[in-house]
Amino acid sequence: MSKQIRRQIAFLLSISMLATTLALAPVRQASAQHATPPAPANARAASIEAATEAVLRETSEIRQLPILNRVKSGAQSRSEIERMIMKNLEEDTTPEEMHASEVAFKKLGLAPADFQLRPFLIKLLTEQVAGYYEPKTQEFYLADWIDLDGQKPVMAHELTHALQDQHFNLRRFEHWPRGDSDAEISAHALIEGDASLVMQKYLERNPLRALAFVKSMMTSGTSMEMFDSAPRALRETLMFPYEQGRNWVSTVQDRGGWEAVSKAFTDLPQSTEQILHPAKYFAHEAPVKINMANIASQLGSDWKRIDYDVNGEWGYYEILSEYIKSGAEAGRASEGWGGDRYAVYENQRTGGVVVAQITAWDTEQDAIEFYDAYAKRTAARYPNSTEANGRPAETARAWQTSEGSVVMERRGQRVAILEGAPSNFNRNTLMRMLWQ
Numbered sequence: 001m002s003k004q005i006r007r008q009i010a011f012l013l014s015i016s017m018l019a020t021t022l023a024l025a026p027v028r029q030a031s032a033q034h035a036t037p038p039a040p041a042n043a044r045a046a047s048i049e050a051a052t053e054a055v056l057r058e059t060s061e062i063r064q065l066p067i068l069n070r071v072k073s074g075a076q077s078r079s080e081i082e083r084m085i086m087k088n089l090e091e092d093t094t095p096e097e098m099h100a101s102e103v104a105f106k107k108l109g110l111a112p113a114d115f116q117l118r119p120f121l122i123k124l125l126t127e128q129v130a131g132y133y134e135p136k137t138q139e140f141y142l143a144d145w146i147d148l149d150g151q152k153p154v155m156a157h158e159l160t161h162a163l164q165d166q167h168f169n170l171r172r173f174e175h176w177p178r179g180d181s182d183a184e185i186s187a188h189a190l191i192e193g194d195a196s197l198v199m200q201k202y203l204e205r206n207p208l209r210a211l212a213f214v215k216s217m218m219t220s221g222t223s224m225e226m227f228d229s230a231p232r233a234l235r236e237t238l239m240f241p242y243e244q245g246r247n248w249v250s251t252v253q254d255r256g257g258w259e260a261v262s263k264a265f266t267d268l269p270q271s272t273e274q275i276l277h278p279a280k281y282f283a284h285e286a287p288v289k290i291n292m293a294n295i296a297s298q299l300g301s302d303w304k305r306i307d308y309d310v311n312g313e314w315g316y317y318e319i320l321s322e323y324i325k326s327g328a329e330a331g332r333a334s335e336g337w338g339g340d341r342y343a344v345y346e347n348q349r350t351g352g353v354v355v356a357q358i359t360a361w362d363t364e365q366d367a368i369e370f371y372d373a374y375a376k377r378t379a380a381r382y383p384n385s386t387e388a389n390g391r392p393a394e395t396a397r398a399w400q401t402s403e404g405s406v407v408m409e410r411r412g413q414r415v416a417i418l419e420g421a422p423s424n425f426n427r428n429t430l431m432r433m434l435w436q
């Protein structure tokens with residue numbers, strides 16, 4: 001799964017994530033009336049400061065991390081928060097990177113052909129943001145259009161980020177090396193899972209808190225429209241650090257207390273596989289690193305490699321479950337993941353796209369399960385495709401589709417896939433290059 005998609009919500013809490021995580025269904029019936037007229041700016045600033053102090057104290061107690069510094073806080077208007085979101089998008093992601101994510105998402109059939117990632121993310125984030133912690137300035141901001149009492153759970157979440165930052169330095173997570181976003185999303189699952197679990201415990205201390213939160217959402221005009229309309233794989237990937245991350249942190253905390261969670265900031269989870277199966281984190285089951293030759297020159301002079309990354313178990317779960325309607329089957333097929341590498345190639349003239357993948361599995365049986373599932377997914381992804389293959393189907397399959405060919409090969413515990421190559425290419429040569 002692409003890095004850009006995962007990264008945009010770093011340290012930024014959205015309503016849907018909070019609501020979905022806590023199963024607060026009434027948030028979905030949002031209306032646009034303001035319950036309480038906004039207080040004068042000075043009074044509001046003073047009450048935000050007081051609330052920050054109180055919630056920070058409580059958060060520090062729940063999380064068992066001492067407060068090392070005061071946290072500056074403030075409220076921002078919708079347009080200020082929008083500006084911050086745009087600025088972060090521009091700083092973190094080049095237009096080329098964003099384009100590459102969008103292209104890969106579409107080629108894998110996870111978003112419609114007319115889907116535009118960047119405007120979508122901007123709209124989604126501005127619609128959803130409830131507050132954020134800015135590690136650059138160590139400040140915490142609340143949305144000024146949401147009632148303060150109702151925002152306290154958001155504060156508990158964001159102030160956990162402030163405590164994390166004071167103890168573990170969050171800025172080091174902002175510029176993750178390129179090419180392994182599976183490890184990056186896992187680190188985010190730790191950061192967001194930690195903050196989400198603390199928020200959940202903060203809410204559990206007093207049932208009125210959840211009620212105030214739901215009420216404030218209903219009266220602030222918070223809309224779920226964009227979130228609900230997001231392509232499923234995008235929505236679930238955005239949710240991953242919050243949902244799966246919270247489950248993971250909860251397991252780690254059950255096993256070794258908050259100390260174990262704090263220790264995870266130096267002994268980071270390395271893959272979404274470790275997040276989905278905490279036993280593999282405890283056992284230090286490290287992902288298999290895979291390199292793959294750049295086949296751009298083989299494809300032709302107009303072709304350029306625009307992305308080179310790792311999908312991870314979570315990525316494959318999303319890719320398979322989009323077309324294999326049984327989530328359990330997709331889950332089984334992506335389990336046993338050992339490592340992978342994918343590359344996206346784009347024809348700079350025609351816009352044609354080729355995706356190359358090599359996956360490694362724990363056992364040959366795991367590789368066979370994935371191979372069969374990917375074949376099933378491919379037939380569903382390209383409904384008008386025809387399968388044409390002269391070789392034994394257990395180890396090699398090929399389809400002709402309206403968007404080029406799809407070729408799969410299994411060798412022992414590994415499966416290589418080439419998707420989208422125009423039919424005039426010698427796919428045997430290309431596959432041989434992938435295997436090198």
Ligand SMILES: [Zn+2]
Nearest residue numbers: 011012013195
């Ligand atoms: Zn967060």
